[in-house]
Structure formats: structure tokens, C-alpha cells
Amino acid sequence: MSMTNKGPRIGIIGAGAIGGFYGMMLARAGFDVHFLFRSEYEAVVADGLLLKSATLGDTHLKPVNAYRNAADMPPCDWLLVAAKTTSNAALAPVIAQAAAPGAKVLLLQNGLAVEDEMRVLLPDSLHLLGGLCIVSVHREGPGVIEHYAYGSVNIGYHSGPAQAEDGGRAILEEAGALFRKAGLDAPAMDDLAQARWQKLVMNIPFNGLSVLLDCGSLPLMTHPRTRTLVRELMEEVIAGAAACGHLLPDGYIDVAWAATDGKPDFKPSMLLDYREQRPLELGAIYAAPLAAAAKAGRPMHKVEMLYQTLCFLDERNRR
């Protein structure tokens, strides 16, 4: 499909910290990457994109293939979607516009059921994939992304033309090769929903409690009461996942626990969103898993209370 000699053409929709990081890594590996910006467009045209990383080295990309409108982008073979899930309904037509025929759309987002919701809004001819990023990055300012650690992304095929063929296996291999060329691991996942539940074990307690109690991960893991609460929320999510047919690996709670316990303070993205009065991703991270677990007969009481209080705070915060 691509008109360039650099392999597939890659479009980045939602070039914040996550989209910016993966786009920059692919661009510096020689891929033809095109970025769709909103408020940062002018700053990026003027100064380019800067990726700062102690482990990966600093990268300055200038000029950048930057666009303000999807209509101006060349047709892309791969589209990496890293915008907030709160804008997914508005994003579908943007994606369709930037997509080459038979393009692969990879959602680099958190939460449950994000692909299900996107699927019904996209043309059937597009492949839809889901990716779970294991990366610690922060948007320092317009066009400036700081990378702290990690960088891999687990990818699963959700739906599209390849379903009937090989279940998307070839496309997952293509994605793996693409990220590996950029120095990033991108293993294929058999069960996307299970992987999303697995990530929720971390996201549900830390995202929500950090907003509710206005603090990072360290105070939450230090006070004995909130420490217990974090653990209980994780247990509820694991039980909810199991009720939905996604039995997480044995001892997974200890893996999730060890990822934060005794580690430096970490400010979840939802806390940063809250402090900047952006809408919180409550639908994908709370409402969807709560509905799924309740439907499966395993209500998650404390997760639900977290969601109820976050809805209140989110609404007041954006007024």
C-alpha cells in the first residue's frame, strides 16, 4: 500500500506521551511516520519533536510530518491510536479518513471494551488491533516527551478481514517485526480481553485512588489503610475477570503488587488528567469492567464506589 520506500506508512493519532514516544521510536528507526496534532501543531512545526531518555538516548526529529487535519494526511498502512478513550467516538471518522485501504488500526489505550466500541464505528475493511503499552513516559511540554523506563507493547488482533483467514496471526507478526526494528518488544497476545483485564489490576486501584486522594502511588502504598485498599481493589478486579471467563495467571496479584511496592512514587495518568482538568477515562477503565463483572454475577463493590466518587469529581473538575 505504501507509496514510500521505507516500508509501511505509519500514522499517529493522538500524539501525546504514548503516541509521541512510539511515533518517535519508529521514525528514528527509519519508518515513514506522520503525526496528527491538535493544540501542539504549531510548536512541533517550529521546534520539531524531542524525545528525552536516559536509557534510549535523546532524539530530535525535525522537520516532522505534522498535520492539523486527518484530511491532509497521506493514506497510512498502520494507524497507532493513542488518544484518550474519552474521545473514541469522535476519533472513528478521523481514523477512517487517514487509513489506506485495508489499513491496520492499533489502539494503544487502557481499559476494557475499547475495541468493541471502536469496531462498530469503523469500516469493516479495516483491521482492528489492541495494544497494551508497558512504558513509563511523560509529556513534558508541547512536542517534548520524557521517557523513564520500558517500552514494550503487547498486541492482540481484535477483528477485521484477517479473522476468517488466520485470526490475524500474520498481521501480529508484521506488527512485531515493525516494533522490533525500532528496538521495542511487541509480543502477540492470544486473548486481548484477558490482557486488558490484567492491566486493569494495576490501573483500577492506582488511577482512581490517586485522583480521589490527590497523591501518587507512594503515599497510597505507605499508609496501612490505603495499602490494604489497593490490595482489595486488585482482588476484586481479579475475581471480576475470573467471573468473565478470564482466569488471570496464578500469583498475578503478587506481580502487580511488586510492580509498585517499594518502588518510587508514580503519578498515574488519570491524576495528571485530573490536575489539568481534562476528562477522566472513566468509561473504559471503570464503567466497562464494572458492567462486565456485574453481568457475570460478580459485583466489584469497592471498584464501584471508586467509580461513583470519580464521576462526581470528574464532573465538578470540568465545570
Next chain:
Amino acid sequence: MSMTNKGPRIGIIGAGAIGGFYGMMLARAGFDVHFLFRSEYEAVVADGLLLKSATLGDTHLKPVNAYRNAADMPPCDWLLVAAKTTSNAALAPVIAQAAAPGAKVLLLQNGLAVEDEMRVLLPDSLHLLGGLCIVSVHREGPGVIEHYAYGSVNIGYHSGPAQAEDGGRAILEEAGALFRKAGLDAPAMDDLAQARWQKLVMNIPFNGLSVLLDCGSLPLMTHPRTRTLVRELMEEVIAGAAACGHLLPDGYIDVAWAATDGKPDFKPSMLLDYREQRPLELGAIYAAPLAAAAKAGRPMHKVEMLYQTLCFLDERNRR
């Protein structure tokens, strides 16, 4: 016992809004009332006590029988204790010091098990009673109390010398007569613990959520998610009470609900305490009922989460 000709001598321990209100009402009815103050002592000696009320009229009391130390007080036949439950352990010796032989100690406090905890710290010769105040008052400043509505107090006999006699019935009648002379209703309660559970149906949701979400009752009852959460917390408390053997009256949840629904905004005392960085009454209002319900095999999940987050906030707030 009393040395005056005005009937029993009454001591007020903890003369904030509640203690000040009942003390003033009794004093203006002609009773011999003595107030123990801490930080407000000098202001009260200089300016007296002022009770402002649209329904009861304004009352200015000056001079006031004011004391800085319990050792200076004359022995009192009745002691009304309206200090925060957070200081109950420190209060017991103060109460014992101000008490005439065989005095009646009436705890005007919220929460569960407050009498049980106080009992073991008091001499056996003292009568211990519990009172549930139905009154809306606010301490406007040193020695100035604003009264908005209501004023009755339900009183139960907890323990003491009268237990073996008539279960405290005569003393409850004496208390009722005393308050009635001051124009206030004071019905006797048969089951103090049941009455305390009943009051917790209101206190547990509104005190805690107002602190957690930094708002009064009106926003909580307006947003659909917190409105549902208030109701669920009430249901948990009612189920917890039932498991502990205190079956609340049929339809009581609707009574509790109607007390706030559609009513003007109300700032619970815990929110005022939090804003002034005073310790929160978490032991009596949360820890004690949670422990009782858990022991009875009916955990209150959302109440517990409220308690866990409040412990975190209280500790950070007082640093």
C-alpha cells in the same frame, strides 16, 4: 446532692456548639449550669455566651460560670459531655473530677460503643447515659452559637448503680423533666445501641462523603452517582445493624433519606472538623460499627472503603 436552690447542678464538658446549646438552654430555664472551657475560656469570661436562634430567640448569658480546669468546678449532679469522641480517653478523669457522688454522666456524642469505652474508665458509682441530639447548631466563634433548627435529645441509660434497680427508668424520667423545663423534648430510649445504629444511618454516609469529596449534603444528593452511593451506604448500615441484632424500624431508610433529600445544603460536623484540621471522629462513627458488623458476619464493604480513605485523609490533614 446540689448545694443550690435551683435543682440539680449541671456541668457542661466540651462546650462547643452542642454543649454550648444545651448548656445555654438549661441556664436560661433557671438551672445552675457550669461550663468547662479550653481555648474559649477568656473570650467567654470577657463577653459571656451568646445563643442566636430564629426560632428560640437570642440569649445572652453573662456572667458565665466558666472554668478552665475541672478541679475548680463545684461537684455537679449532671454532667453533659459534648466533646469530640476522639478525646474520650482523656476526658474520663476530667468527668470523674467534676462529678458529685452518684452523678449522672450523659454523653451527647455520635457513634457506636462510646459508652462502652467510657464506662471502663469511669468510677462504678457514676451513672452513664447516652444521648442522641437532634439539633442543627453551629459554633460561629468563641462563645457564639447559632441555632438553626430542632433541639430534642433521645436519652438511654447505659450502665451504673440504677441498672439493678429499675434499669435507670427513674433517672431517664428525671432527665426528661430537666430538658422539658428548658423547652426541649427528651424522650427515653429503651435500646441505646439500636438508637446509635439508627443515627449512624445518617452519619456514616454524609460525614464521610462530605470530607472525601469536599462538599456539603446538597451536591452529594444531586449527582446521580453519589446519590446512589449515599443510599447504598445507608443500606449497608441498616444490614449491619440487623446482623448485630438491632432491627431498625421498617421503612427507616426512607425516613433518613427524606431528612436530607430536597433539603438545603448541610455541612456535616466532620467536614467542619476536617477543614479546621481537627482530628476526625473515625473510631466511634466508622471503626466501631465496622468491627461490630464484621464480627456479626455482615461486612460493610463501601463503609469500609470510606473509612480506609478517611484514615488516609485525616492523617495527612493533621500533619
